[in-house]
């Protein structure tokens with residue numbers, strides 16, 4: 106059994122994917138180019154934004170966005186404590202200070218009250234300038250923008266949405282990728298919309314930021330001359346082969362995959378809801394189910410269940426085993442676990458189950474029988 110069955114997806118889309126890859130090889134144009142431009146247009150239309158700027162991966166998408174705003178030394182960037190490392194590492198690498206915010210244990214997303222408290226602490230200390238909030242759309246569900254956006258406005262902060270796991274999710278029909286002043290996503294193979302290598306993109310409605318991002322992804326070049334470098338940028342572009350893979354995958358994602366993962370989530374929920382804490386999707390929110398993550402009572406129970414599943418050939422994952430404040434790279438900050446009680450609970454008790462659009466009801470049955478045994 107696969108945790109995320111990319112092989113089944115390939116079999117369903119093989120003809121279009123193979124043909125797209127072959128066309129790129131025949132064209133000998135491997136970086137950016139026509140398929141990339143076509144993909145950027147389609148994704149921008151879907152998300153409902155003016156521009157989509159593709160790049161090398163989701164981490165670069167976050168970093169490029171921060172660079173486009175000139176974020177650096179002395180700036181505070183607020184992000185969830187319970188997320189993939191890139192949500193914070195990208196501000197650190199630019200010299201800015203990531204500030205970790207505890208989560209809501211029901212949704213696993215940034216807790217708005219903890220966010221406001223963190224902003225006030227930074228202001229009171231007076232050493233850093235609060236600049237950006239990086240809410241994470243964890244496990245496919247958009248962060249609580251109903252509450253986060255007013256806080257950003259109140260304190261004059263920009264919002265950089267980390268939609269690496271959220272692509273396809275929405276709040277009352279408004280899509281993930283449209284909530285931030287800038288929004289970043291990833292096409293890493295295991296994400297809701299994944300390619301066959303690394304890839305990422307940034308969404309914006311701002312023409313100037315769009316132009317700046319297109320320059321920053323190619324060494325800060327001028328719009329007309331690749332060898333006229335106006336500022337320090339990155340080398341972070343999307344390969345044409347990845348775009349050729351993403352075009353048919355995006356069509357399937359919209360046509361049926363998103364609906365299929367939501368069906369799979371329902372199968373899990375029906376079977377597990379009386380026995381386990383199942384994922385909470387907020388009222389009016391729609392998840393793209395990057396993960397289906399349940400909460401066990403204790404770490405001991407979680408570890409025992411995971412070991413039993415493994416013995417039966419059923420893969421499961423612990424996303425995430427530690428909060429950002431517990432990472433070795435941030436040990437120098439000397440942050441106490443007491444500031445992050447919900448993150449600590451989550452790290453001990455979460456278990457993510459196999460989840461993808463090609464999951465059958467029989468397989469969900471089999472997994473749930475083991476869980477309930």
Ligand SMILES: *Cc1c(COP(=O)(O)O)cnc(C)c1O
Pocket residue numbers: 162163164165188189191192241267269270290291292293303304305
């Ligand atoms: C995957 C991920 C990223 C980074 O994306 P890459 O393409 O792997 O660089 C950033 N944030 C979150 C929340 C992610 O899950």
